[in-house]
Amino acid sequence: xxxxxxxxxxxxxxxxxxxxxxxxxxxxxxxxxxxxxxxxxxxxxxxxxxxxxxxxxxxxxxxxxxxxxxxxxxxxxxxxxxxxxxxxxxxxxxxxxxxxxxxxxxxxxxxxxxxxxxxxxxxxxxxxxxxxxxxxxxxxxxxxxxxxxxxxxxxxxxxxxxxxxxxxxxxxxxxxxxxxxxxxxxxxxxxxxxxxxxxxxxxxxxxxxxxxxxxxxxxxxxxxxxxxxxxxxxxxxxxxxxxxxxxxxxx
Amino acid sequence: xxxxxxxxxxxxxxxxxxxxxxxxxxxxxxxxxxxxxxxxxxxxxxxxxxxxxxxxxxxxxxxxxxxxxxxxxxxxxxxxxxxxxxxxxxxxxxxxxxxxxxxxxxxxxxxxxxxxxxxxxxxxxxxxxxxxxxxxxxxxxxxxxxxxxxxxxxxxxxxxxxxxxxxxxxxxxxxxxxxxxxxxxxxxxxxxxxxxxxxxxxxxxxxxxxxxxxxxxxxxxxxxxxxxxxxxxxxxxxxxxxxxxxxxxxxxxxxxxxxxxxxxxxxxxxxxxxxxxxxxxxxxxxxxxxxxxx
Numbered sequence: 291x292x293x294x295x296x297x298x299x300x301x302x303x304x305x306x307x308x309x310x311x312x313x314x315x316x317x318x319x320x321x322x323x324x325x326x327x328x329x330x331x332x333x334x335x336x337x338x339x340x341x342x343x344x345x346x347x348x349x350x351x352x353x354x355x356x357x358x359x360x361x362x363x364x365x366x367x368x369x370x371x372x373x374x375x376x377x378x379x380x381x382x383x384x385x386x387x388x389x390x391x392x393x394x395x396x397x398x399x400x401x402x403x404x405x406x407x408x409x410x411x412x413x414x415x416x417x418x419x420x421x422x423x424x425x426x427x428x429x430x431x432x433x434x435x436x437x438x439x440x441x442x443x444x445x446x447x448x449x450x451x452x453x454x455x456x457x458x459x460x461x462x463x464x465x466x467x468x469x470x471x472x473x474x475x476x477x478x479x480x481x482x483x484x485x486x487x488x489x490x491x492x493x494x495x496x497x498x499x500x501x502x503x504x505x506x507x508x509x510x511x512x513x514x515x516x517x518x519x520x521x522x523x524x525x526x527x528x529x530x531x532x533x534x535x536x537x538x539x540x541x
Numbered sequence: 542x543x544x545x546x547x548x549x550x551x552x553x554x555x556x557x558x559x560x561x562x563x564x565x566x567x568x569x570x571x572x573x574x575x576x577x578x579x580x581x582x583x584x585x586x587x588x589x590x591x592x593x594x595x596x597x598x599x600x601x602x603x604x605x606x607x608x609x610x611x612x613x614x615x616x617x618x619x620x621x622x623x624x625x626x627x628x629x630x631x632x633x634x635x636x637x638x639x640x641x642x643x644x645x646x647x648x649x650x651x652x653x654x655x656x657x658x659x660x661x662x663x664x665x666x667x668x669x670x671x672x673x674x675x676x677x678x679x680x681x682x683x684x685x686x687x688x689x690x691x692x693x694x695x696x697x698x699x700x701x702x703x704x705x706x707x708x709x710x711x712x713x714x715x716x717x718x719x720x721x722x723x724x725x726x727x728x729x730x731x732x733x734x735x736x737x738x739x740x741x742x743x744x745x746x747x748x749x750x751x752x753x754x755x756x757x758x759x760x761x762x763x764x765x766x767x768x769x770x771x772x773x774x775x776x777x778x779x780x781x782x783x784x785x786x787x788x789x790x791x792x793x794x795x796x797x798x799x800x801x802x803x804x805x806x807x808x809x810x811x812x813x814x815x816x817x818x819x820x821x822x823x824x825x826x827x828x829x830x831x832x833x834x835x
Contacts, residue, residue: 360552
């Protein structure tokens with residue numbers, strides 16, 4: 291039984307690692323030219339992806355944590371109505387909003403504009419919900435001590451609550467960053483001009499082109515996953531926590 | 542305004558404002574567009590009533606894509622759930638190298654659908670004899686297959702299903718591991734003392750302990766399956782566009798409303814509304830069946 295378990299796990303591990311091995315193997319020949327080749331705007335698209343992912347992660351965490359704290363801790367008569375209005379949007383699948391959001395973004399003149407890639411994704415109802423739950427369990431004595439020292443609610447939030455919530459913020463931020471870096475449909479629609487392509491769009495347009503240059507493509511793809519693999523290795527503790535927190539709300 | 546109300550909006554206001562502009566307005570606008578003839582315009586004047594809905598609901602392509610994806614969901618959801626649970630149970634049972642195996646199965650979560658599509662399309666399931674899967678087939682005396690390049694039999698489903706499994710299993714496995722670790726160990730000790738077999742312990746302790754997570758995994762899976770886009774677009778699409786088969790609803794909506802052959806936003810919006818209702822209905826039904834069977 292035990293041997294069988296080890297056998298199953300080992301075979302599984304080989305199967306799961308094989309695609310990464312193939313990715314690296316097939317890209318070796320393209321490494322020397324991957325940054326200089328004109329056909330794929332790799333440097334530009336990596337830069338765009340970085341701006342989008344960093345902007346989206348920071349913006350999302352700041353906005354959603356604020357809202358989550360307000361909902362959890364600031365007494366207000368209509369707070370439950372606001373909470374319902376936020377949570378209700380979780381029922382609407384993104385598949386349904388991508389088209390109308392495109393319409394809104396194009397009316398704002400944000401097509402082929404990094405703002406159009408970043409801003410609409412900032413308002414994550416799921417994140418607000420998670421932060422609210424987290425802040426509800428935040429130890430009140432810490433906040434009370436801050437109030438006694440003469441801080442306002444706003445002051446307590448920034449000087450007491452946030453510094454003591456780094457682990458949770460990191461967990462949410464890691465998930466947001468990976469999601470943002472890897473997202474495809476939204477940038478495909480919005481970044482119509484190649485100067486605003488994210489790295490996923492750049493790879494995809496090369497992959498679906500006529501006679502794709504496969505070696506170059508594999509080399510570029512390898513470069514594109516390096517930042518996330520690095521995050522995965524260094525911040526896995528937070529990542530696992532983030533996944534657990536995010537997934538359980540599905541209930 | 543009372544002070545506390547002002548403080549509340551100081552915290553919540555920025556988010557709510559954004560949610561209104563980027564979620565509520567789009568939903569309202571799109572519902573509005575779905576009743577108009579909105580070719581290449583977002584401010585239509587030609588009210589057409591339910592014509593867009595009739596169009597969409599009588600369009601064989603749309604119906605075909607929704608029903609194909611109901612079959613897809615019916616297959617991929619139980620498979621993903623069962624395999625993720627199996628991985629979680631395996632990883633959770635070993636002591637040595639547990640973190641290593643957990644990381645290995647979770648690692649594909651770091652990979653984008655685009656990159657995975659590239660690997661699956663151009664290397665693993667490449668139709669040439671030297672494609673990775675064809676090579677392995679060859680060792681066992683199998684014939685090389687075209688995989689994506691052939692419709693009969695529709696082997697492209699093998700490619701699409703395996704890439705999705707590879708990308709998603711680790712995520713759900715993590716959820717199951719977390720749930721397994723929340724089950725108190727003394728329950729198993731008590732069962733062992735009472736002479737329960739491992740099978741009985743699994744049936745009466747593990748499964749009930751996983752119930753909430755199972756429902757969560759099924760729901761997440763369901764919503765994801767209908768929203769499949771990335772790997773379909775990248776694996777099946779090429780310079781000639783997207784083939785007429787295996788079209789996910791999102792690919793249909795994408796080409797209807799944003800494709801080069803005239804942007805029909807009214808019809809696209811009607812399709813989006815119908816799709817939302819389908820997803821809501823299936824989620825509701827699954828939830829009900831699942832709860833009753835417990």
